Amino acid sequence: MxxxxxxxxxxxxxxxxxxxxxxxxxxxxxxxxxxxxxxxxxxxxxxxxxxxxxxxxxxxxxxxxxxxxxxxxxxxxxxxxxxxxxxxxxxxxxxxxxxxxxxxxxxxxxxxxxxxxxxxxxxxxxxxxxxxxxxxxxxxxxxxxxxxxxxxxxxxxxxxxxxxxxxxxxxxxxxxxxxxxxxxxxxxxxxxxxxxxxxxxxxxxxxxxxxxxxxxxxxxxxxxxxxxxxRLPAEDALDLRRTAGTGPLRVAVPVLSRIANFDDLDPLAQEPAVTLGMIGAGQAIPGDTDLVILPGTKSTLADLAWLRAQGWDIDIHAHVRRGGHVLGICGGYQMLGRIIRDPLGLEGAAGDVPGLGLLDLVTTMRPDKHLSRVDAVHAPSGAPMTGYEIHIGETTGEARCRPFAHVAGVPEGALSANGRIMGSYLHGMFAGDAFRGAFLRQLGAAPSTLDYGAGVExxxxxxxxxxxxxxxxxxxxxxxx
Known part of the structure; x- marks a missing residue:
């Protein structure tokens, strides 16, 4: 000992x-x-x-x-x-x-x-x-x-x-x-x-x-x-301001000021079909982007203000008008809705803040934190998923009728009617090879034979x-x- x-x-x-x-x-x-x-x-x-x-x-x-x-x-x-x-x-x-x-x-x-x-x-x-x-x-x-x-x-x-x-x-x-x-x-x-x-x-x-x-x-x-x-999961945000890969599917990730759980992105960065670009402050989201991922954040409201200060809200709406896809994870999912309510002032001044309005959702911040490991099924493809939840806030709204996934038969996350706007509370989803392959095929990219877990070992x-x-x-x- x-x-x-x-x-x-x-x-x-x-x-x-x-x-x-x-x-x-x-x-x-x-x-x-x-x-x-x-x-x-x-x-x-x-x-x-x-x-x-x-x-x-x-x-x-x-x-x-x-x-x-x-x-x-x-x-x-x-x-x-x-x-x-x-x-x-x-x-x-x-x-x-x-x-x-x-x-x-x-x-x-x-x-x-x-x-x-x-x-x-x-x-x-x-x-x-x-x-x-x-x-x-x-x-x-x-x-x-x-x-x-x-x-x-x-x-x-x-x-x-x-x-x-x-x-x-x-x-x-x-x-x-x-x-x-x-x-x-x-x-x-x-x-x-x-x-x-x-x-x-x-x-x-x-x-x-x-x-x-x-x-x-x-x-x-x-x-x-x-x-x-x-090739190992990163902990330090200093390692994020870079581009990984040279594949045809271009994925852009705005680096939020309080970005959290960004190791969600590591498996995608190793896919040969993907070019993953971390977009730093003052940079525009490139016009040839196929998928924008809004990552997790320790403070959704502060980083929503940060996102707008960089002009990324304008870039994201232009991306959607061009037919692009958007995935919001955890705090990024909350940003996609119409309104974020913070009645107790948990993340700043109490009140309501308009979201990006890309999904018909309302998130209400509450003091209780959700902490759980999750097995799920991706709703569009039926692929198995594993991940974890770590967030405050409850999200409701019409878009929840089109779930991103099912957890023990219960709908999780949300999709737009055309399926191009996606949101989920599940971190770590891309570490699963079956789900990652299904997700890339949904975007028209060819998944590889990458075994992410075996690669880490x-x-x-x-x-x-x-x-x-x-x-x-x-x-x-x-x-x-």
Whole structure:
């Protein structure tokens, strides 16, 4: 019942991926392994089998461990709703919405549930691989910390510090972190890794040795850039502003300011028949688009205003007039209706806001959140679907008489009379090969033989092989205690 924690010199240095790879490497050694992240901040969440929500990265790490995702794997999840405030999820359930200063006061009370969840995981596995958040170098946030050194010392978990050489200055990243840590925190660190190296790693031998000399920490390896990471479900919205694929079916996705659960798009991005374009702020939706997908969002009303500010509402209506298709998922589905009502002011000022008017629907925001894993049947094709719901709001209206899907025989989502405007609350639908194939055929594109789930498993195995080849995996696992 050992544990090891991977912390980083900053955000997005590759901690999540390294944890997933180490989890798979441990599993292949015959160990029972579980992932853990005390505190995560992400609007890309997954619904667990015990009916709560955790960060998407921890769901991927659970898959790498060969076990079902559980709320104990990410006991504190922050879901930003504005520039200064976030929804606070504790052990899978929303407990508050707090601004940064309010959360700082709340944070010390969260260490107890964090340690409780960690203790349960530790009893259920031979080894727990823990992921930090941000950086322990943010010593101004050290008081009451539950994400990095505060947790590591409270649970007595040894730490490996990861620096990202791809962004430059990796020597300063790691040595500088050692300098600002107090002595007790620095003593919790047992070694370091250099991640995302490109080129001949022998050229960094002197730098690698210098880090060890200046910090007194053991080096566990230099990990080359792993290009196949793009084939795994993404958690960070920074990875979205790009185009994937070169297929004839052109799909455009407006990148909303509070976009959520955007890994919905990953399977489509891997289809040879699809070109998937993420449309950033200030860009127009291209006129040759075949399908516009309005993705999920943490704040439907704020992102509806954002959509209009970019002029995307005009682009979408022009797209529809040209005969194009539109799919709204979750918050995007709510935007397609005539009206969004927020009588309690859950997403801003109380009142009604006009939607895009593409489906005859009315959505009323309510405080209760829908969280469920779903098996469904696609109404137009009869193809089986799997997915999950994670939303507030109830949607009613005439368009619901033409459902997008059926869940246990109950209509779900809505279609326009001509079938070109589609809306659904179901996230994760495109991960199912049968549904994805049926959907692409409906749009006139040829689906491939892509087995998306098997592809994710293959990349996790390749990631474990990558780590085995380039760093001391045996030494890392032995460092756990």
């Amino acid at each position: 050992r544990a090891l924690m991977i912390q980083g010199t900053g955000s997005n240095v590759g901690k999540s991926l390294l944890v997933a790879g180490l989890c798979r490497a441990a599993l292949r050694r015959g160990l029972s392994v579980a992932p853990f992240k005390p505190q995560n901040m992400s609007n890309n969440a997954a619904v667990t089998e015990d009916g709560g929500e955790i960060g998407r990265a921890q769901a991927l790490q659970a898959l790498a461990c060969g076990r079902a995702a559980h709320t104990d794997m990410n006991p504190v999840l922050l879901k930003p709703e504005s520039e200064t405030g976030s929804q606070v999820i504790v052990q899978g359930r929303r407990v508050a919405t707090a601004r940064a200063r309010e959360y700082a006061r709340l944070k010390p009370r969260l260490l107890a549930p964090v340690l409780e969840s960690f203790a349960r995981l530790r009893q259920a596995a031979d080894i727990v691989i823990v992921e930090g958040a941000g950086s322990p170098a943010e010593v101004n946030l050290r008081a009451g910390d539950i994400a990095n050194m505060g947790f590591a010392r409270a649970a007595d978990v040894p730490v490996i510090l990861v620096g990202d050489i791809d962004r430059g200055g990796v020597i300063a990243q790691i040595v500088g972190t050692r300098v600002v840590l107090d002595a007790a925190d620095a003593a919790q660190v047992v070694g370091f890794l250099v991640n995302r190296f490109r080129g001949d790693p022998s050229l960094f031998d002197d730098g690698y040795a210098l880090i060890g000399q200046r910090t007194g920490w053991r080096g566990f390896g230099v990990v080359p850039y792993f290009a196949d990471a793009a 293959a990349v996790l195995d390749a990631l474990a092989d990558h780590l085995e080849a380039h760093c001391d995996v045996a030494g890392l696992l032995a460092a756990a205690r």
